[in-house]
Amino acid sequence: xxxxxxxxxxxxxxxxxxxxxxxxxxxxxxxxxxxxxxxxxxxxxxxxxxxxxxxxxxxxxxxxxxxxxxxxxxxxxxxxxxxxxxxxxxxxxxxxxxxxxxxxxxxxxxxxxxxxxxxxxxxxxxxxxxxxxxxxxxxxxxxxxxxxxxxxxxxxxxxxxxxxxxxxxxxxxxxxxxxxxxxxxxxxxxxxxxxxxxxxxxxxxxxxxxxxxxxxxxxxx
Numbered sequence: 156x157x158x159x160x161x162x163x164x165x166x167x168x169x170x171x172x173x174x175x176x177x178x179x180x181x182x183x184x185x186x187x188x189x190x191x192x193x194x195x196x197x198x199x200x201x202x203x204x205x206x207x208x209x210x211x212x213x214x215x216x217x218x219x220x221x222x223x224x225x226x227x228x229x230x231x232x233x234x235x236x237x238x239x240x241x242x243x244x245x246x247x248x249x250x251x252x253x254x255x256x257x258x259x260x261x262x263x264x265x266x267x268x269x270x271x272x273x274x275x276x277x278x279x280x281x282x283x284x285x286x287x288x289x290x291x292x293x294x295x296x297x298x299x300x301x302x303x304x305x306x307x308x309x310x311x312x313x314x315x316x317x318x319x320x321x322x323x324x325x326x327x328x329x330x331x332x333x334x335x336x337x338x339x340x341x342x343x344x345x346x347x348x349x350x351x352x353x354x355x356x357x358x359x360x361x362x363x364x365x366x367x368x369x370x371x372x373x374x375x376x
Contacts, residue, residue: 182220182276183212184286187255191267191292193300193368201300201368202264205290208242208255213278217243217252224275225259230268234259269294292364303357303370305343312339316359316368321346324372326353333358343375 187209193201213219223241225234234256241254261267269292275285301314312319323331331349336357338345348355354374360367 179280179282180214181282181284182278184209184274184276184284185212186210187274187286187288189272189288189290189365191290191366192257193296193366195300195368195371196264199300201296203260203267204257205259205267206255206257207259207272207274207288208253209274209276209286211252211254211276215278217254219278219280220254220276221279222275222277223254224277226273226275227268227270228273229270232261232268266294292366296366296368297361297364298359298368301357301359301368301370303355303373305355305373305376307376308344309342310340310346312336312357314339314357314359316361318360318362320358320360321348322356322358322369322372323349323352324354324356325351328354348375 187207190206192204192206194204196202207225209223211217211220211223218238221238223236225236226232236254236256242256243252243254245252259267267290269290272288272290273285274288275283277283298315301312301316301319304311319336320333321336322333325331331352334346334348336346352375354372356372357370358367359369
């Protein structure tokens with residue numbers, strides 16, 4: 156009589172082989188960073204978005220990672236990011252891999268709680284590691300929300316932030332290279348915007364406190 160395996164048995168064996176192929180070591184979070192962004196709502200008040208990224212390491216490669224959790228235990232908050240929806244990018248000659256999100260928000264756009272956050276990184280074998288991070292940015296913005304205006308071929312910026320950039324977009328809304336801005340008032344032509352730029356937004360940054368403010372996008376006229 157021939158031996159046969161039912162589909163459930165085949166599935167079980169495949170799952171066991173997959174787990175066996177995965178390393179038994181824990182993933183690692185050697186470093187991470189938080190950056191708070193302010194956006195202006197329809198009432199003119201700033202709303203907060205948190206960018207959170209970690210350097211992610213695993214002996215079987217980043218593809219073996221499956222979930223990233225961010226907890227604020229004091230407020231009983233949790234955010235989950237999976238390998239299918241987290242943002243991933245590499246930098247440096249050794250291609251250090253970062254994963255995370257630019258869009259961590261509170262319900263009803265309430266301010267994000269300050270204090271200690273806990274990140275938990277999980278791989279496909281169920282192994283995990285965690286690391287604590289602290290969001291110690293002041294509860295109130297250090298500077299008033301900046302403004303950008305464009306009229307009759309000229310632009311005007313009002314801002315107390317230390318650094319300023321223009322985010323540039325083409326007619327389809329695709330991002331183009333951003334440019335650094337040092338003059339608060341000048342002609343648009345002197346900005347030397349990337350070819351194809353049809354709209355811009357002001358990004359004002361305070362690198363010392365890891366905060367930035369982004370204005371609404373304006374069409375060039």
